[in-house]
Amino acid sequence: MKIQAQIEFTRPSGFSLNTQLNIGHPGVTAIYGQSGAGKSTLLRILAGLERGNNTDKIDITVDEHIWQNHAQFLLPENRAIGVVFQDQHLFPHLSVRDNLLFALKRQHSPSSISLENIISWFELDPLLNQKVSQLSGGESQRAAIARVIINAPKIILMDEPLASLDYPAKQRILNCLKILKEEFQIPILYVSHQWDEITQIADEVQYIDAGRITHKGDIATMSTSFELGLYNGDSAAAVIYCKVISQDSEYGLTQLEFEHNDLFVNQLDQSPGERVRLIISARDTSLVSERPEASSILNILEATVDDFLTEDRTTLVRLHCGKQNLLARITRKSADAMQIRKGQKLFAQIKATALTR
Amino acid sequence: MRHSSLLIVLLLSCNPSIADGKTRIAVAANFKSTLDALIRQVPAALPEQYQISTGSSGLIYAQIINGAPFDLFLSADTERPRALLDHNIGVPGSYWVYARGRLALWAPKRTRPWNDLFNQYRGKLAQANPDFAPYGRAATQVLRTGLFSHQLQPVLGNNVAQTFNFILTGNSSLGFVSLAQLLDAGISTEKYWIPEPMLYDEIQQSLIVIKDTSGSRRLIAFMNSKAGQEIILEHGYTTGQLSSYDSN
Amino acid sequence: MTATDINAVLVTLQLAGATTLTLMIIGTPIAWWVARSQSWLSILVSPLISLPLVLPPTVIGFYLLILFSPDQALGSFWLQVTGDTLAFSFTGLLIGSIIYSLPFYIQPLQVEFTNIDQNLIEAATTLGAGPADRFFSLVVPLSTRGFLIATTLTFAHTVGEFGIVLMIGGNIPGETRVLSIALYDHVETLQYASAHLLAGGLMLFSFCTLILIHVINKGSLTMVSAGARNK
Numbered sequence: 140m141k142i143q144a145q146i147e148f149t150r151p152s153g154f155s156l157n158t159q160l161n162i163g164h165p166g167v168t169a170i171y172g173q174s175g176a177g178k179s180t181l182l183r184i185l186a187g188l189e190r191g192n193n194t195d196k197i198d199i200t201v202d203e204h205i206w207q208n209h210a211q212f213l214l215p216e217n218r219a220i221g222v223v224f225q226d227q228h229l230f231p232h233l234s235v236r237d238n239l240l241f242a243l244k245r246q247h248s249p250s251s252i253s254l255e256n257i258i259s260w261f262e263l264d265p266l267l268n269q270k271v272s273q274l275s276g277g278e279s280q281r282a283a284i285a286r287v288i289i290n291a292p293k294i295i296l297m298d299e300p301l302a303s304l305d306y307p308a309k310q311r312i313l314n315c316l317k318i319l320k321e322e323f324q325i326p327i328l329y330v331s332h333q334w335d336e337i338t339q340i341a342d343e344v345q346y347i348d349a350g351r352i353t354h355k356g357d358i359a360t361m362s363t364s365f366e367l368g369l370y371n372g373d374s375a376a377a378v379i380y381c382k383v384i385s386q387d388s389e390y391g392l393t394q395l396e397f398e399h400n401d402l403f404v405n406q407l408d409q410s411p412g413e414r415v416r417l418i419i420s421a422r423d424t425s426l427v428s429e430r431p432e433a434s435s436i437l438n439i440l441e442a443t444v445d446d447f448l449t450e451d452r453t454t455l456v457r458l459h460c461g462k463q464n465l466l467a468r469i470t471r472k473s474a475d476a477m478q479i480r481k482g483q484k485l486f487a488q489i490k491a492t493a494l495t496r
Numbered sequence: 497m498r499h500s501s502l503l504i505v506l507l508l509s510c511n512p513s514i515a516d517g518k519t520r521i522a523v524a525a526n527f528k529s530t531l532d533a534l535i536r537q538v539p540a541a542l543p544e545q546y547q548i549s550t551g552s553s554g555l556i557y558a559q560i561i562n563g564a565p566f567d568l569f570l571s572a573d574t575e576r577p578r579a580l581l582d583h584n585i586g587v588p589g590s591y592w593v594y595a596r597g598r599l600a601l602w603a604p605k606r607t608r609p610w611n612d613l614f615n616q617y618r619g620k621l622a623q624a625n626p627d628f629a630p631y632g633r634a635a636t637q638v639l640r641t642g643l644f645s646h647q648l649q650p651v652l653g654n655n656v657a658q659t660f661n662f663i664l665t666g667n668s669s670l671g672f673v674s675l676a677q678l679l680d681a682g683i684s685t686e687k688y689w690i691p692e693p694m695l696y697d698e699i700q701q702s703l704i705v706i707k708d709t710s711g712s713r714r715l716i717a718f719m720n721s722k723a724g725q726e727i728i729l730e731h732g733y734t735t736g737q738l739s740s741y742d743s744n
Numbered sequence: 745m746t747a748t749d750i751n752a753v754l755v756t757l758q759l760a761g762a763t764t765l766t767l768m769i770i771g772t773p774i775a776w777w778v779a780r781s782q783s784w785l786s787i788l789v790s791p792l793i794s795l796p797l798v799l800p801p802t803v804i805g806f807y808l809l810i811l812f813s814p815d816q817a818l819g820s821f822w823l824q825v826t827g828d829t830l831a832f833s834f835t836g837l838l839i840g841s842i843i844y845s846l847p848f849y850i851q852p853l854q855v856e857f858t859n860i861d862q863n864l865i866e867a868a869t870t871l872g873a874g875p876a877d878r879f880f881s882l883v884v885p886l887s888t889r890g891f892l893i894a895t896t897l898t899f900a901h902t903v904g905e906f907g908i909v910l911m912i913g914g915n916i917p918g919e920t921r922v923l924s925i926a927l928y929d930h931v932e933t934l935q936y937a938s939a940h941l942l943a944g945g946l947m948l949f950s951f952c953t954l955i956l957i958h959v960i961n962k963g964s965l966t967m968v969s970a971g972a973r974n975k
């Protein structure tokens with residue numbers, strides 16, 4: 140699935156979107172940026188909900204089909220695009236089941252996805268007969284996502300889908316989305332300004348600022364990049380990929396292999412041989428010059444300093460570990476004491492309990 | 497009967513204002529233009545002294561019965577003024593048949609001779625409602641004499657004025673109206689046919705004085721005079737006996 | 745009640761029913777267009793639709809009388825096709841009633857349509873629903889209340905029609921002699937007892953209609969008003 144879009148779009152209010160979008164692979168592509176940067180408008184234009192006027196220039200091609208240019212416009216109902224909105228927009232006059240059936244009846248293309256599977260993946264069984272107004276925020280968003288999937292679109296656009304949810308509901312849905320990624324193989328364009336959501340789910344990140352996409356790259360590289368201000372505060376985190384080696388039921392830990400190092404994390408469901416994504420917060424990573432003899436910290440990794448950024452009270456350090464990167468946030472005092480410099484060989488320490496998927 | 501007609505007051509739009517020195521006249525629609533001509537010529541009186549409301553006799557009657565402040569009522573029939581007197585409304589000695597109406601059959605787009613029309617015509621025929629309009633009743637009486645060979649579908653106007661309008665706007669091609677209307681409109685004589693007066697009950701148009709005013713007296717006196725009678729005749733009515741109303 | 749009065753009731757019901765049905769077919773798309781259109785044309789059309797609210801029915805009737813005349817285009821066309829005049833016919837009354845009751849159908853519906861959340865329509869669009877599909881599967885169920893009010897008002901309003909029928913009806917029993925005309929005739933012929941009967945009946949009917957509309961507005965008869973949100 141390839142999407143190529145070229146958009147020049149302006150409004151009298153001064154808002155403008157002037158950008159190119161290229162997506163060439165399945166998986167989740169995140170569009171990340173601050174509020175007002177143009178993320179939602181971009182989605183709406185792709186979906187065909189915003190047509191633009193005579194002064195705008197919009198060209199969209201999907202898999203060699205022209206969806207829009209100066210002469211043509213494919214109506215939104217004919218674009219095989221599914222949209223998950225922040226406010227769900229479930230139909231209030233229909234029950235949850237009927238909402239799903241509405242989507243099933245209008246499938247964009249024949250699909251092998253069965254309604255029963257979707258209902259069980261998203262745990263909607265107890266909710267099927269309920270009226271939309273009776274659902275909680277998390278329940279209705281699960282129903283909305285299920286509705287989109289059963290509609291069998293070629294791409295799914297998600298516009299800040301978790302913004303109005305509390306933490307437990309968010310996590311539950313993120314877990315659903317991870318399953319979605321693996322099971323259904325539908326490319327997802329995920330718009331958000333919450334970095335902690337993106338690190339869990341995105342494969343590629345495109346950064347949008349004032350109506351322009353200025354940076355893009357895979358999640359691992361982007362997460363450890365210094366360029367984007369992503370390193371602000373607690374959200375600085377490195378995304379890494381590991382392989383499951385074995386489970387230790389007695390201690391409740393799973394052993395992973397990361398760039399020829401051993402990593403121990405809280406027990407995961409995955410089986411040996413499976414690939415796992417981990418998110419390591421910079422805050423939870425500390426540095427030591429020599430391998431400690433006996434430490435309560437299980438995970439001690441050899442790494443080389445790639446670059447570092449000095450701030451007021453802290454220093455953020457990017458480390459190479461094999462082919463992947465890590466981030467560590469230490470006090471400026473410690474950075475000076477350790478004489479942090481490029482190329483320096485160090486050890487990174489990460490507590491097992493701190494690692495998240 | 498008074499109390500029962502509040503709803504009629506809602507239907508009606510006539511609302512004569514209370515004005516001093518004026519004579520308020522209610523006149524049946526068909527006589528209105530004749531009345532206008534008479535008023536213009538009443539000696540020693542100004543046209544502004546007369547305030548004229550026009551409508552169908554039945555509605556005017558209903559208004560007067562419920563207290564509408566008319567001073568003089570010129571009806572298209574004899575029943576309404578008599579009915580008012582029965583209800584102790586109006587001055588008894590003032591009852592007078594002031595004109596006799598003449599019925600006419602109008603066919604503005606006629607191309608055939610009248611006899612062919614009577615024998616062949618099968619369409620709709622406009623007339624005033626025979627239940628309550630005197631010209632309508634007369635028309636029905638004429639029809640009953642077998643004037644037309646075929647049964648015709650009646651289109652009923654509320655009064656002869658509306659009937660005239662139906663034909664004037666072209667929606668009806670044939671109908672019974674009053675001769676007075678045709679003369680007023682200057683219709684050429686070949687477009688209408690006048691039935692023998694013997695074929696229908698005389699359309700006696702009578703008036704009654706409800707409240708004595710100087711204006712009423714002057715008008716009635718004029719209508720009794722030669723000049724007044726001529727005006728009435730000119731407008732297509734025939735006249736009858738003179739009024740015995742004391743015109744002092 | 746006499747046989748002719750019962751006849752008048754039937755004609756009235758037929759006229760009100762036919763008017764309501766016709767307006768449902770032609771008025772619904774107009775109401776939708778006026779509610780959702782951004783074009784300058786809809787700004788012009790809206791007051792035109794409201795015109796029968798303020799025009800005296802006799803004015804409408806008068807212009808219809810002229811319009812229907814066989815000397816004019818419409819009247820002569822009708823005469824050629826059917827052999828009959830538009831005036832003094834049920835069809836002529838139907839046309840008059842449609843004009844007369846037009847705002848009573850369109851306006852409540854238009855208000856309801858305006859209140860439909862645009863987001864729901866967009867969601868339906870992205871799920872693959874085209875314009876007709878969106879209208880019937882989403883807009884109509886969400887506008888039940890508006891439809892109920894519009895049809896009830898239109899029906900009741902047409903039952904009470906008088907001025908237009910007076911001008912173009914011709915009082916033909918079984919075809920154009922409606923209740924209000926029958927009432928008028930009874931008054932003209934001093935049959936006040938019959939007049940009371942008809943008038944009282946009409947009054948009761950109107951009262952029941954208003955109760956019905958009140959109940960609908962309160963939501964007792966509708967399924968969902970949750971689809972309404974300000975745009």
